Amino acid sequence: MKCDILIKDCALLTPDFEIVEDQTVAIDNTRIAAIGPSRELNGKYEGDTVIAGKGKLLMPGLVDAHTHTCQQLLRGRTMDEYPMIWARILVPFESNLSEDDVYYSAQLSCLEMIKSGTTAFADSGGVHMPRVVEAVLESGMRAAISRSTMDMGGFIPDCMKDTPEEAIRKTEELYKSYHGAGGGRIHIWFAIRQVMTCSPELIRLVGEKAREYRTGIHAHLAEHRDEVSFCLQKYQKRPAEYLDSLGALGPNLLTAHNVALSENELELLKERDVKIVHCPRANFGSHGFPKTPRMVRLGLSIGIGSDGAAGSSLSLFDEIRVFRSGIHAFWGLPIFDPVVLPAKELIKMATLGGARALQLDHEIGTIEVGKKADVILINIDQPHIAPTHNLINTLVEAVTGNDVRDVIIDGKVVMKDREVLTLDEERILFETKRRLGEIAARAGI
Numbered sequence: 001m002k003c004d005i006l007i008k009d010c011a012l013l014t015p016d017f018e019i020v021e022d023q024t025v026a027i028d029n030t031r032i033a034a035i036g037p038s039r040e041l042n043g044k045y046e047g048d049t050v051i052a053g054k055g056k057l058l059m060p061g062l063v064d065a066h067t068h069t070c071q072q073l074l075r076g077r078t079m080d081e082y083p084m085i086w087a088r089i090l091v092p093f094e095s096n097l098s099e100d101d102v103y104y105s106a107q108l109s110c111l112e113m114i115k116s117g118t119t120a121f122a123d124s125g126g127v128h129m130p131r132v133v134e135a136v137l138e139s140g141m142r143a144a145i146s147r148s149t150m151d152m153g154g155f156i157p158d159c160m161k162d163t164p165e166e167a168i169r170k171t172e173e174l175y176k177s178y179h180g181a182g183g184g185r186i187h188i189w190f191a192i193r194q195v196m197t198c199s200p201e202l203i204r205l206v207g208e209k210a211r212e213y214r215t216g217i218h219a220h221l222a223e224h225r226d227e228v229s230f231c232l233q234k235y236q237k238r239p240a241e242y243l244d245s246l247g248a249l250g251p252n253l254l255t256a257h258n259v260a261l262s263e264n265e266l267e268l269l270k271e272r273d274v275k276i277v278h279c280p281r282a283n284f285g286s287h288g289f290p291k292t293p294r295m296v297r298l299g300l301s302i303g304i305g306s307d308g309a310a311g312s313s314l315s316l317f318d319e320i321r322v323f324r325s326g327i328h329a330f331w332g333l334p335i336f337d338p339v340v341l342p343a344k345e346l347i348k349m350a351t352l353g354g355a356r357a358l359q360l361d362h363e364i365g366t367i368e369v370g371k372k373a374d375v376i377l378i379n380i381d382q383p384h385i386a387p388t389h390n391l392i393n394t395l396v397e398a399v400t401g402n403d404v405r406d407v408i409i410d411g412k413v414v415m416k417d418r419e420v421l422t423l424d425e426e427r428i429l430f431e432t433k434r435r436l437g438e439i440a441a442r443a444g445i
Helices: 069-074 085-095 099-115 129-141 166-176 201-214 223-237 239-245 262-270 279-284 294-299 314-337 343-357 392-398 425-443
Strands: 002-013 019-028 032-039 046-052 056-060 064-067 118-123 142-146 185-191 216-219 252-258 274-280 302-304 376-381 404-409 413-416
Touching: 002 376, 019 056, 032 314, 046 294, 046 413, 056 069, 056 343, 056 392, 064 252, 064 274, 064 302, 064 314, 064 343, 069 085, 069 099, 069 129, 069 425, 085 425, 099 118, 099 129, 099 302, 099 413, 099 425, 118 404, 129 142, 129 166, 129 185, 142 166, 166 201, 166 239, 166 376, 185 201, 216 239, 239 262, 262 294, 262 392, 274 343, 279 294, 279 314, 294 302, 294 314, 302 343, 314 392, 343 392
Parallel strands: 002 046, 002 056, 064 118, 118 142, 142 185, 185 216, 216 252, 252 274, 274 302
Antiparallel strands: 002 019, 019 032, 056 376, 376 404, 404 413
């Protein structure tokens, strides 16, 4: 039987987050066609492309559920800076980006994500988002892309603000131009940048329009205490309660960070089936420790985001390793609980949790027959990984993005033996190195 791609003799991460050995997977017409023991499938299928899986682990592609592709050229600029970094550095930077700056920034972002095993992401939006879509289409990645919307805030320049009506119109134009592009790889969402820069009218309109178009909403929520204080003083409600009063909370809402949440807000988010996303390194460095163990017990859907490259890399393997250590130190050690956030839960967050956040868990996030073939192969036959008593634990504690050998997205090989086939790595690095200093000079940062 013919198929597009045949991955032979690999270890495989099951939908129950267990490891099974000696598996073969057939991929055809963008989807997973068959999964089974190698002794049964190797002779049954003939692949146009055959990938040797011996010494490799096949797992779902990672899903970065909150990033900023336009901030790729801020790397190394925000560490050891005093608050508010967003107002002093990020806003001037974003407001001085040209269309080509955004395009090459997005290309570099996609390149880094692919090389570290990320196959899909949610971009919370910035300026010139059509150029981001172009870069993503060329890369072969899957993405939920928003256009940043703001209509208030004294530190936000006029060029980054719209009236509520203008903000909605521009997102509608982006949706009509690109939603479903790339054979369905591109999804266009609405966005609420954050409650301190979006008026009640804008938030209400975003909620209404997202329901009308049956698409998602990407928002920052409870990222820091200033946001909570702002809401309490201005609206006499905490941030999640405030969004709920405007009709914005629902199963199509992805909220990033979720650090400064009350118990009532957690229960409200669970009741509304809001999709939670944590950005561990960004949160631990600037905002604090989220109540993740409590969220897991409540049954909230949790994904992982990198928050962009300004403060770190885009590697979700690095994120979950730091997340495990931080949550264990803050919540586990004081009560002698070594499994306050188990390894399987962390792998789930970086795969299925992210897929749920993107409203795509019916298509990606686990390796199952009929789902889209968004998968990665990790070289596990290396001294820092093998031998191991528990490969799931080792995935969290030792595997890095550099261990990803092959990447398949939408049934197409996007990276083979560490070579990205869809993007010109040399040209992207040349262009972005040339632009970094020029942008910083224009922005005065």
